[in-house]
Amino acid sequence: MPKTPIRKNATGAGRDSRGNERRRLIFRSLHDCIIRKGYVKTTLADIAEGAGMSASHLLYYFKGKETILEQYFEAVSIRFLERITEFGTEPPGKRIHLIADFWFKGETSTKMEIGFMLECFGAAVHDDVLRITKAEFDLQCKGLLSEIFEASPADFIKNPKDAAEAAYAMMIGLRSAVYFDDGIDLDGAHRLFVNTLNRMCGLD
Amino acid sequence: MPKTPIRKNATGAGRDSRGNERRRLIFRSLHDCIIRKGYVKTTLADIAEGAGMSASHLLYYFKGKETILEQYFEAVSIRFLERITEFGTEPPGKRIHLIADFWFKGETSTKMEIGFMLECFGAAVHDDVLRITKAEFDLQCKGLLSEIFEASPADFIKNPKDAAEAAYAMMIGLRSAVYFDDGIDLDGAHRLFVNTLNRMCGLD
DNA sequence: CTGTTTCTTGAACTTAATTCAAGAACCGAG
DNA sequence: CTCGGTTCTTGAATTAAGTTCAAGAAACAG
Numbered sequence: 001m002p003k004t005p006i007r008k009n010a011t012g013a014g015r016d017s018r019g020n021e022r023r024r025l026i027f028r029s030l031h032d033c034i035i036r037k038g039y040v041k042t043t044l045a046d047i048a049e050g051a052g053m054s055a056s057h058l059l060y061y062f063k064g065k066e067t068i069l070e071q072y073f074e075a076v077s078i079r080f081l082e083r084i085t086e087f088g089t090e091p092p093g094k095r096i097h098l099i100a101d102f103w104f105k106g107e108t109s110t111k112m113e114i115g116f117m118l119e120c121f122g123a124a125v126h127d128d129v130l131r132i133t134k135a136e137f138d139l140q141c142k143g144l145l146s147e148i149f150e151a152s153p154a155d156f157i158k159n160p161k162d163a164a165e166a167a168y169a170m171m172i173g174l175r176s177a178v179y180f181d182d183g184i185d186l187d188g189a190h191r192l193f194v195n196t197l198n199r200m201c202g203l204d
Numbered sequence: 205m206p207k208t209p210i211r212k213n214a215t216g217a218g219r220d221s222r223g224n225e226r227r228r229l230i231f232r233s234l235h236d237c238i239i240r241k242g243y244v245k246t247t248l249a250d251i252a253e254g255a256g257m258s259a260s261h262l263l264y265y266f267k268g269k270e271t272i273l274e275q276y277f278e279a280v281s282i283r284f285l286e287r288i289t290e291f292g293t294e295p296p297g298k299r300i301h302l303i304a305d306f307w308f309k310g311e312t313s314t315k316m317e318i319g320f321m322l323e324c325f326g327a328a329v330h331d332d333v334l335r336i337t338k339a340e341f342d343l344q345c346k347g348l349l350s351e352i353f354e355a356s357p358a359d360f361i362k363n364p365k366d367a368a369e370a371a372y373a374m375m376i377g378l379r380s381a382v383y384f385d386d387g388i389d390l391d392g393a394h395r396l397f398v399n400t401l402n403r404m405c406g407l408d
Numbered sequence: 409c410t411g412t413t414t415c416t417t418g419a420a421c422t423t424a425a426t427t428c429a430a431g432a433a434c435c436g437a438g
Numbered sequence: 439c440t441c442g443g444t445t446c447t448t449g450a451a452t453t454a455a456g457t458t459c460a461a462g463a464a465a466c467a468g
Contacts, residue, residue: 018414040244043455054417059457226446247424258448263426415464426453433446438439 023061025051027072039069226265229255231276243273 029050033042048055062068233254237246252259
């Protein structure tokens with residue numbers, strides 16, 4: 001006589017608010033672990049310890065180790081999108097500097113997260129779930145940048161969409177180069193980026 | 205009475221030539237596995253099966269699973285460097301197209317390897333061995349590109365090194381965007397890249 | 409206070425990486 | 439050819455990590 005459990009709290013509000021707090025703790029611990037040893041070498045026990053709970057309890061909230069990664073990645077993507085979207089409200093001349101600062105002068109955690117996203121993208125090649133998230137992220141960034149550059153057409157590249165794509169690619173490219181090479185001149189890269197964008201947009 | 209084993213073949217030539225053949229088999233199998241399921245999901249048994257030997261035998265040649273990855277990555281980097289270096293002997297107007305073709309029109313395996321390298325770079329953040337290899341690769345590519353662009357100074361960016369760096373970053377950036385997003389227009393990206401480089405170099 | 413739902417854990421199970429000891433294959437010297 | 443040493447190869451044992459599960463604690467509504 002197994003009764004079908006009836007959910008009193010149909011919206012799941014109570015559970016989810018608590019669950020979300022736990023999730024955040026887990027994400028933060030994952031984040032720390034990745035900074036210290038990278039994702040591959042991070043064990044469930046490591047994450048659990050950092051979050052102050054048992055390893056098996058992690059799996060009460062997440063289906064498996066990779067699911068934690070996926071959902072954390074998704075959360076990070078969303079935060080990035082939000083921040084990048086904010087730039088769209090700034091005047092053209094200012095946007096470029098804000099975007100550049102965002103990519104080059106962020107806190108350590110931002111730097112880590114960008115590197116982490118690239119790490120995820122690598123993993124994502126063979127994972128449909130992550131792939132979709134990445135494609136989504138990519139698409140939206142590009143759309144936004146197109147918009148930004150549309151507003152101040154450059155004479156360097158006739159089609160502003162090309163400029164936007166080029167800038168986006170350059171941004172990702174430079175940023176990853178910076179992340180993966182401690183020897184690189186961060187300030188130099190930053191100047192180069194700003195100058196290039198300015199020139200592209202005829203704001204030089 | 206364990207005698208200290210005396211190596212007859214002090215140069216290791218015989219052993220190494222055989223060993224290198226085995227290594228190549230293992231690399232090829234790793235390569236195939238990564239195409240099919242990605243590095244993380246590839247097991248030693250998978251690699252061993254593809255190479256026609258036992259899993260434990262892999263560890264006779266390599267210290268551990270990650271060592272196989274590291275050394276394969278190193279081999280790929282070297283091959284890339286060699287191919288890119290060849291472009292340096294071509295005349296300026298032709299180099300750009302050759303490089304662009306190399307990045308955008310390579311065979312599937314090239315595409316896979318670029319993605320794989322990015323995947324490695326992600327892993328490399330927490331690994332000193334890979335890191336050095338990447339830095340080396342990076343440095344040499346940049347040096348070469350500087351050289352290439354030095355020969356045909358652009359009026360777009362006054363300092364040709366800036367142009368080289370921008371082009372390099374763009375190349376990596378675009379290429380990774382292409383790799384990680386099946387929906388992207390490969391030909392369009394290729395055209396954009398060639399056009400942009402041409403304009404940068406005043407060859408338009 | 410009581411029954412239901414949610415939370416939490418440790419122990420058991422499963423899978424993959426790594427170590428190890430033993431023996432097969434190879435090879436040069438006598 | 440055959441003996442002794444060296445290199446190659448493997449399966450079995452060990453270790454470590456991920457996952458499942460059943461049981462009990464905590465929270466909470468009625």
